Amino acid sequence: MNEILWxxxxxxxxxxxxxxxxxRYRYDKFGWTTRSSQLYEDRLLRWGSPLFHFGxxxxxxxxxxxxxxxxxxxxxxxxxxxxxxFLAVSIGAIAGFGTVVGLAILIYRRRTVGPVFSAxxxxxxxxxxxxxxxIVLGLVNTVVANIFGHYDYRDGVSVWFRGIFxxxxxxxxxxxxxxxxxxxxxxxxxxxxxxxxTRLVHVFSAPxxxxxxxxxxxxxxxxxxxxxxxxxxxxxxx
Amino acid sequence: MRVMAQMAMVMNLDKCIGCHxxxxxxxxxxxxxxxxxxxxxxxxETRPGQGYPRTYEDQETWKGGWQLNRRGRLTLKxxxxxxxxxxxxxxxxxPSIQDYYEPWTYDYSTxxxxxxxxxxxxxxxxxxxxxxxMKVTWSANWDDDLGGSxxxxxxxxxxxxxxxxxxxxxxxxxxxxLPRICEHCLNPSCAASCPSGAIYKRSEDGIVLxxxxxxxxxxxxxxxxxxxxxxxxxxxxxxEKCTFCFPRVEVGLPTVCSETCVGRxxxxxxxxxxxxxxxxxxxxxxxxxxxxxxxxxxxxxxxxAVRREAERAGIPHDWVEAAQRSPVYALINRYKVxxxxxxxxxxxxxxxxxxxLSPVVDVIKETGExxxxxxxxxxxxxxxxxPIEYLAELFTAGDVAPVDLVLRKLAAMRSYMRDINLxxxxxxxxxxxxxxxxxxxxxxxxxxxxxxxxxxxxxxPAHAExxxxxxxxxxxxxxxxxxxxxxxxxxxxxxxxxxxxxxxxENFHMLQDRQTADTxxxxxxxxxxxxxxxxxxxxxxxxxxxxxxxxSESEADQR
Numbered sequence: 001m002n003e004i005l006w007x008x009x010x011x012x013x014x015x016x017x018x019x020x021x022x023x024r025y026r027y028d029k030f031g032w033t034t035r036s037s038q039l040y041e042d043r044l045l046r047w048g049s050p051l052f053h054f055g056x057x058x059x060x061x062x063x064x065x066x067x068x069x070x071x072x073x074x075x076x077x078x079x080x081x082x083x084x085x086f087l088a089v090s091i092g093a094i095a096g097f098g099t100v101v102g103l104a105i106l107i108y109r110r111r112t113v114g115p116v117f118s119a120x121x122x123x124x125x126x127x128x129x130x131x132x133x134x135i136v137l138g139l140v141n142t143v144v145a146n147i148f149g150h151y152d153y154r155d156g157v158s159v160w161f162r163g164i165f166x167x168x169x170x171x172x173x174x175x176x177x178x179x180x181x182x183x184x185x186x187x188x189x190x191x192x193x194x195x196x197x198t199r200l201v202h203v204f205s206a207p208x209x210x211x212x213x214x215x216x217x218x219x220x221x222x223x224x225x226x227x228x229x230x231x232x233x234x235x236x237x238x
Numbered sequence: 239m240r241v242m243a244q245m246a247m248v249m250n251l252d253k254c255i256g257c258h259x260x261x262x263x264x265x266x267x268x269x270x271x272x273x274x275x276x277x278x279x280x281x282x283e284t285r286p287g288q289g290y291p292r293t294y295e296d297q298e299t300w301k302g303g304w305q306l307n308r309r310g311r312l313t314l315k316x317x318x319x320x321x322x323x324x325x326x327x328x329x330x331x332x333p334s335i336q337d338y339y340e341p342w343t344y345d346y347s348t349x350x351x352x353x354x355x356x357x358x359x360x361x362x363x364x365x366x367x368x369x370x371x372m373k374v375t376w377s378a379n380w381d382d383d384l385g386g387s388x389x390x391x392x393x394x395x396x397x398x399x400x401x402x403x404x405x406x407x408x409x410x411x412x413x414x415x416l417p418r419i420c421e422h423c424l425n426p427s428c429a430a431s432c433p434s435g436a437i438y439k440r441s442e443d444g445i446v447l448x449x450x451x452x453x454x455x456x457x458x459x460x461x462x463x464x465x466x467x468x469x470x471x472x473x474x475x476x477x478e479k480c481t482f483c484f485p486r487v488e489v490g491l492p493t494v495c496s497e498t499c500v501g502r503x504x505x506x507x508x509x510x511x512x513x514x515x516x517x518x519x520x521x522x523x524x525x526x527x528x529x530x531x532x533x534x535x536x537x538x539x540x541x542x543a544v545r546r547e548a549e550r551a552g553i554p555h556d557w558v559e560a561a562q563r564s565p566v567y568a569l570i571n572r573y574k575v576x577x578x579x580x581x582x583x584x585x586x587x588x589x590x591x592x593x594x595l596s597p598v599v600d601v602i603k604e605t606g607e608x609x610x611x612x613x614x615x616x617x618x619x620x621x622x623x624x625p626i627e628y629l630a631e632l633f634t635a636g637d638v639a640p641v642d643l644v645l646r647k648l649a650a651m652r653s654y655m656r657d658i659n660l661x662x663x664x665x666x667x668x669x670x671x672x673x674x675x676x677x678x679x680x681x682x683x684x685x686x687x688x689x690x691x692x693x694x695x696x697x698x699p700a701h702a703e704x705x706x707x708x709x710x711x712x713x714x715x716x717x718x719x720x721x722x723x724x725x726x727x728x729x730x731x732x733x734x735x736x737x738x739x740x741x742x743x744e745n746f747h748m749l750q751d752r753q754t755a756d757t758x759x760x761x762x763x764x765x766x767x768x769x770x771x772x773x774x775x776x777x778x779x780x781x782x783x784x785x786x787x788x789x790s791e792s793e794a795d796q797r
Contacts, residue, residue, distance in 0.1 A: 029451035035475035036455045038328065039335050040367065046328045053327040114368035115335075119472065205454045207326075207433030211319050215430035217438040219449075221488075221700065 005186065006171035010164055013193035020196030021204065034202040040115035044105055052102025058095035059138070062088065067161045071154045089146045096139040103135060127198040130191040137184035144180070151178050157185065240513040241537060241548040243557055244424065244444035244588055245482060245506065246566045247496070248576045249417055250686055251594040252648065253503035256383065256415035258282050260495035267494045273473025275341035275366045278378050279480035280495045282417045286394045286628065287381045291337040294466040295580065296395035301331045302464030303427050303583030304520065312521045312584065314430055314462065322433060322458050331461035339376040341366040384413055396631045400624060412597035412625040419495060420467040420480035421579065421587035422446045424511065424535070425520045431462025442700070444588065445482045453477050464583040488700035502689045507564030507696045508557060510537040510548060520584045526637035528581035535586070536571055539564070560698035565685055573682045575644045577633035593633060593641055595648040597625040610656045612668055615649035647672045655683050
């Protein structure tokens, strides 16, 4: 059972994540967008969207820190257990709280503003369900487990997580983790499998290149969009 | 000198009757889809009026276009790159659908499906955005022909600039129409605002396009464009804008809006410009100097040095020739009657306008004086400060002198040509008074008043050296692509297999054939076909039956 939940399931989902993105980018560039609904409604979005997005960016960085960097490394540079714990809980709680509030505003907006609701796809709804579950469980982990419990995820979940990428698997570490951590992990893994088929793909087109490119882009007349016949789909013209 | 070619347009506002044919045909051709209900690549605004979307010209609110920063450098008015990325999650300057209008349809089926009842059923307006009942309160040209303007026109940002004096003279106001499409700017701020780099300027003809595969819906172009001519397709989540009908222009046809313009007031042609000078011109300190600065970016295509540089820059010879015949260049730089729309936005717009003389003519007509007399016209131009200041706010950042001169030229053309039309001796002092020669004035009259199709539209087809492949299927094998089997004749699985016929090419060529053919329904090159609608039933016109191989002489006798 542990193997299925913490070895097979993650690998299947991560494979879907990678291959799915490749497939989507190859065949559905036109559908690769944020699908912004700002045109319909602005008042709620103005608060909800930045709260959620900046919050989730901070949460992401927190995860890089907590899951990606081994405990021994942070201790080597002189960050004590207590200091790390304090930073993780305080910053994590603030970011998580902002994210949850932002998400709540956005979901409330999506449900109550008519045009936004009618532009919501079934896939959006499934995605919102998983995303909200993952985020709420994550906040629960940070606040409840960190303050009242004594589970050190850096000796458990983090080691298992890094193991996935090194093919050094320790499913028993997850089995020992508290239930809320297990559920957070499972929901997140499932979300990764959904990811390429939702609007979440826009994460991977974060326009950081804008900071360095020239303002005006010149391009030569494009054969593929001009009045030429399109090339065959199976011919790799890139 | 770095020569580039730009496809540009001039509209003669004097001839615009505000019929909206351009808007309607454009919409039918390009934005007749769900998600683009409120999108008007071409719209016609009544001036004075708020425009579409409402008050878009108020850049202190919308922050579109460019501005000079404290050090005199050109920067986006909506903020730099970092600021754009930080506000990407909620664009603070993006107009909402309410600033455009909520598109709607009517619940027509109620009219026929309603059960028997005391009162006649009505078709209620239904929002195309939410599907709910709605109250129609605004649309793309709600203030058409100054309708309701007594209440709304004071919000016109241009009127505000002209000042209070308009308000009490509103009863004796002036009115004209302003058709607008994307300006295809030399220095497009929409492209500069796009975080994904999806908006680009085509290096061959300067048309500004959105790459639909690269657009990620960040919405910065919409607030970046000061003319608000980039729209957000709310179904696909991508930006869309006027394409200058590039599939038509590429085969030498004018844009749909131009083709269908009943007033024949649009001119399309090439201008050559010096790409190295664009930034410098757009950074001109004095806003009122921007019109002149932009004019100086254009290069004279008959100058041998320019021609040499153009050839060196890879501009095909026929394009350089077309640039010499370009009506747009003539109106902008030879007769100097066309002016850019809002040069103060510093985007170097490439759709220019000949300001209307009609408000002036109308006033004279109402007084009972002769509206074609030079003295009356010139005196009226001097007297009618408000309409002229208004025009100046639109076209020259408030500088009255260029507008004044253009109107004088139009007035001079009017009175000079009247003498000729009435068989009187033309008065050479009239052109002199506006600094033109008689010949120039006559040529201008020919271009503006006669406005022949071939002279209004001088559009060289895309790349003569590529013409062969544009007509690919007519002349070459569809399998003649690199690595293909190169079979002769039909495709690998018989006729009709293999590559698809690009329908756009086929249709556009057919349309062009029909338009340039001598007869209405028998295009050239289709000699074997017979138009049965013209056949009176007697005899057998040639081509009705295939020729008999052994009996060709007797067939000739029959004819």
